[in-house]
């Protein structure tokens with residue numbers, strides 16, 4: 081059929097896109113094993129979820145400390161709804177609820193930064209802050225594996241006239257070369273993840289910082305997966321590895337370990353106003369739902385208390401048990417020092433089939449394929465939570481054992 085209406089032409093054109101072609105071909109070839117865009121019908125008890133009438137243990141949640149089920153967090157959301165209603169229907173450029181200011185103050189004090197600015201998500205923090213921080217005379221350099229939201233933000237900055245380039249993953253030498261190749265510039269922003277969410281790797285921050293400082297550059301560290309769960313009292317990877325926030329912006333998530341909603345930029349005080357004036361996602365978009373800001377304050381209190389160590393101990397025990405169990409099976413385990421543990425499979429179809437095999441045995445892990453990882457670099461990504469049980473961890477290891485026998489992953 082020849083497409084005639086403009087909307088049909090648009091659809092046909094999109095179908096020619098390489099990524100769309102790859103994904104549509106997967107969905108057509110493997111309709112039963114493509115465990116993507118799942119609809120969860122029920123959550124609990126514990127980490128159980130029900131999908132398509134099947135109960136599976138959820139190893140795909142970023143709620144690393146299990147705070148999504150914490151009664152104090154849930155009570156704060158309920159109280160917040162009574163206090164503020166369902167939403168504050170205005171851009172923050174006009175008005176924010178008091179809880180927004182309280183949450184920012186508490187986050188800044190907990191993190192040890194001068195100030196924090198909350199955005200509705202980390203994606204919107206990056207898309208607001210990165211183009212806001214640079215101008216036509218400046219440069220942005222990104223680790224080639226930096227999160228997609230920073231790569232997209234850099235495209236906006238590039239359209240505004242900034243120079244943009246990428247450097248080889250985690251390589252200070254490549255960073256130096258790339259920055260030198262972009263000179264002359266006024267200032268540069270070096271965008272990296274605080275922990276790479278597909279592999280669990282932490283970048284060599286000290287070495288990257290040394291290079292950045294020597295070439296008029298500031299680090300911009302998206303620590304979405306480290307916020308609330310790594311470092312002392314969950315402050316993330318940045319302070320633990322760099323020892324100070326002197327030459328960086330630290331970006332955190334309020335929806336992963338925090339189990340609330342939103343993202344934030346932590347920075348020196350003068351940047352707060354500059355970001356408010358220049359971040360389009362802050363000015364032209366809405367805020368985090370107020371009730372969640374009350375819950376964020378509750379989570380900061382939990383993280384700052386001795387209870388954090390108890391939660392972390394339980395999580396660390398699970399991570400060690402799982403990592404050593406999988407390694408003993410001879411599997412290639414990536415990461416393992418953080419709650420994100422990936423098992424390398426490689427081939428795309430095999431990764432999907434392996435994920436479905438585990439699902440059918442009662443365990444949901446994420447089958448991660450290109451473009452989230454390199455082509456033919458498929459992994460099974462496991463997210464370990466403090467409120468998983470020992471039985472669930474051991475059960476997952478046994479399921480991997482059976483998978484390994486059948487699929488010869490080792």
Ligand SMILES: Cc1ncc(COP(=O)(O)O)c(C=O)c1O
Pocket residue numbers: 200201202203204227229273277302303304305333335342343
């Ligand atoms: C490093 C990083 N940045 C940003 C995001 C997106 O966060 P949000 O869902 O808050 O937009 C993620 C999500 O996994 C991430 O890993």
